[in-house]
Amino acid sequence: MAGLSDDLSAYVAEALYDDLPPATVTAAKQVLLDGLGVMLGASGMAPEVLPFVKLAAGDGPCTILGNGLRASAPMAALANGAMAHALDYEDAFDLAPIHPNASLLPALIALAQAEGGVDGRRFLTALAVGCDIGCRLALALRQRMEVGGWYPPPILAGMGAVAGAAHLLGLNAGQVRDAFSLMLCQNVMPGEIKHSQGTVIRAVREAFPAQAAVLSALLVRGGVAGFEQPIEGRHGFYALYAGGAFDESVLREGLGRRFWIEALTFKRWPSCRGTHGAVEMALAMGVKAQDIAQVEVGVDAIQTMLCDPLPRKRAPQTAIDAKFSIPFTLALALVRGRVGLDDFDAASLADPAVLDMAGRITPVLDKAAAWQGAGGWLRVTLRDGQVLEAAQADALGCPARPLGAQALRAKFADCAARAALPPADAPALAAAILSLEQCGDVGALF
Incomplete structure (x- = not known):
């Protein structure tokens, strides 16, 4: 048989x-x-x-x-x-x-x-x-x-x-x-x-x-x-x-x-698919980097690999590690208003503004998450105390979008x-x- x-x-x-x-x-x-x-x-x-x-x-x-x-x-x-x-x-x-x-x-x-x-x-x-x-x-x-x-x-x-x-x-x-x-x-x-x-x-x-x-x-x-x-x-x-x-x-x-x-x-963006939800939400917010005090980003169990160990992911040493980092790609989106092919060179990895922003980003494991690595939520606290929030179930580029x-x-x-x-x-x-x-x-x- x-x-x-x-x-x-x-x-x-x-x-x-x-x-x-x-x-x-x-x-x-x-x-x-x-x-x-x-x-x-x-x-x-x-x-x-x-x-x-x-x-x-x-x-x-x-x-x-x-x-x-x-x-x-x-x-x-x-x-x-x-x-x-x-x-x-x-x-x-x-x-x-x-x-x-x-x-x-x-x-x-x-x-x-x-x-x-x-x-x-x-x-x-x-x-x-x-x-x-x-x-x-x-x-x-x-x-x-x-x-x-x-x-x-x-x-x-x-x-x-x-x-x-x-x-x-x-x-x-x-x-x-x-x-x-x-x-x-x-x-x-x-x-x-x-x-x-x-x-x-x-x-x-x-x-x-x-x-x-x-x-x-x-x-x-x-x-x-x-x-x-x-x-x-x-x-x-x-x-x-x-x-x-x-x-x-x-x-x-x-x-x-x-x-x-x-x-x-x-x-849509040249980085790990698991980073795309955070990137899309940050770009849609359009908030000025200088106004941001701190950022929390919701991640599921799959996305934890893009945040751990956190010190390394906040300051990656290679382009590929940066592309596998939610803190770094999110910082790029918030500071530069883009995440493109030219944003992972040596100068970008050492950009003080991007690294400073990455240091203010804290991943939060959401145990009830249902987005399977392609979405998330974002909570941005501004220096004046205002809090901006967003959620994305499935980032751009998927069959539904x-x-x-x-x-x-x-x-x-x-x-x-x-x-x-x-x-x-x-x-x-x-x-x-x-x-x-x-x-x-x-x-x-x-």
Whole structure:
């Protein structure tokens, strides 16, 4: 009898473009536009990616985005994967602990270029299926992966990335199962990534699963066999990462009919999604920084990681730590009236006005919170004693409050203009991506 791994693998192998709902196709094109822009921006703005670019550069059929350099498919996936999260500006899935496309997109772009002749319909199907697998694996968790000391986002995204890579290469169901197996042999990310103050691994983390996904799919096509039950096996994915606690029905419900890529959030601000509620409320208040005496910000259990330890989060030492800080991003919004790509450089991290404001911000754990990391409340006490309050259940960019097509195009143009080697015609590139189903060779487009 076919098991869970067999059924998921068959779904990945047999998915057809003609079976994708129109909303799924639209969402996939938006994911590509947004993710490509973020990677291009990181190529010119994130020094953390440079070691990956230098290591990857060489001969090969693939492009290291924004640099004009070439590489093999695994090495291009490594370099572009490092860029995918470096600005912390890529899409998110608010319902579970995953950024499903940060390693998937670099893997698919590399393989599309290496293979040649991959049309837009094939690419979009691989993207929709890979994203869906990653989201389903995340939603099915019934024990937090952090319990075992893991850091879930890149691990979960890596499983979706290998699913998308396997589909793009045309692997059959048995080979897809093997690809899951080989991914499982490489796919790790320790929770220590959250606690070490000086590291930038959190910024470039998606490099590793992106490369592993490409390697896994290519090795399977070359004849390497995997396990019979990489997902549900006694020492498979859920046993390793969640103590065996998962809900199989979540993985199966609506499989092939409902695609979770339609439920993503596109970020308005380049920082952790958990900071966005506070940022949005602060910007809407429009209060002058010099009038503020103190600030309290309500956080839920998920957002505590963005506030702890408080002294470090009030004065982060690296850009990525600043982006994972509610006190710092909130201080930026209150002092500068914005939180943008240019607000996390060395000068911003040392800005006395921002640091002073961050020192006056106190997080308050709200045990009754129901906003799941994407909202919060704000209480601002002014020097004259007046108290301003606001609450936000779900920050801008979520499916219920989308950015909209015009804002996504503007975000792409802003990011692309910051590439080490900006595209010659960013509007034309955006238009091509948003009509990708008509493209005969996606690899050539990049």
